[in-house]
Amino acid sequence: MQVFERLIDYAEAERLVLENSPPLPAEERPLLEAQGLALAEDVRAVFDSPPFDNSAVDGYALRSADAVPGRTFRVVDEAPAGRPARRGVGEGEAVKIFTGGVIPEGADAVVMMENTSGWGEEFELGKEASPGQNIRRRGEDVREGEVILRAGTEVGPYEIALAAAQGYGALPVRRRARVVVLSTGTELVEPGRRALSPGEIYDSNSYALVAQAREAGAEARRLYAAADDPGAIREAVAGALESADVVVTSGGVSVGEKDLVRSAMRELGVEQVFWGVRFKPGKPLFFGARRDARCFGLPGNPVSAMVCFELFVRPALMRMMGRVDRRRPRVRVRFGEDVKNRFGRMHAVRVALERTGEGWTARSVGSQGSGIISSLTRADAIALIGPGAEVKAGEEVEAILLREPRGGW
Known part of the structure; x- marks a missing residue:
């Protein structure tokens, strides 16, 4: 049986993923x-x-120095949008102007039509005007x-x-990254096709991972699940490598006898960057590269696959697609009770959040098993608990937001 060559820390794995995922052309x-x-x-x-001074309203352009209430002005031209007036304005004169019209020479204010006696060849001003009034300045x-x-x-x-x-x-x-998702396993059945036979399960992973990739802004598609056969897996991975910027598989990357995906990737020229992370759920995570393609071998357990996508694949896609916001928002949260990480690796705990007077309070959504898919539908965030850490009630830890908290901001 193969063993992990070297388990690396979560922070190092995140760094290596980003360093080895350059922006797309x-x-x-x-x-x-x-x-x-x-x-x-x-x-x-x-x-x-705007490229020229223009009017913000429909009305008359005139000299503010003449704008005394009760004074009568003579209309000498008009300036609709797109056609400047041929004449400027002098003392006691005005140009009928519409929103977006060029301010005529000599005018330094525009009075709204509502503040005059109305449209006509002349009008009486009903309200004084100040320099620059209703004028949108160039630049x-x-x-x-x-x-x-x-x-x-x-x-x-x-x-x-x-x-x-x-x-x-x-x-x-x-451009959008092209993602191909492949699930492996003879036990997998296409959802909606037929009822399950003993020992079978529906293929939820590939659907979830495609949805996560699309939510991140990538173009994503599924390949039919390959059987647990080296030749079939190799053919499926080879096809994915030909068309994808990122290949994502779930299952077949741990140390079991039937875990064949990593071997197929290596045979096809994928250079391993790392295999194995001190992280729960997701210890057997594989990451590698072949020319312009990046390959992620995620664990087969559903929650492990989806959490690893959020923390490793999604940041890679953000970087490849040139997004400044490469990561989900991170916040400081407090647990309402003591929490102990009994594992010798980083633990990503699914939590629900509640806003209190002291900030965000986190509570576990329940069982943290790697097959409890429903836990992610109840989670607002993933709280990161260090290896062997004992977090006291009220002590802050970092959490990665998966969605807007149900209670709002």
């Missing part, structure tokens, strides 16, 4: 296709925005050459609006 994508992707480089303003939004969007920013509706306002038709982004 940058590419230009049309604005709407860039949505949800991360910028590969800073984006700068091409020109001042008050952004200045030419200014960085308007930082590398690593996720492109959303507001970023698209700003880029479009600067004339960008496309943006430099990191």
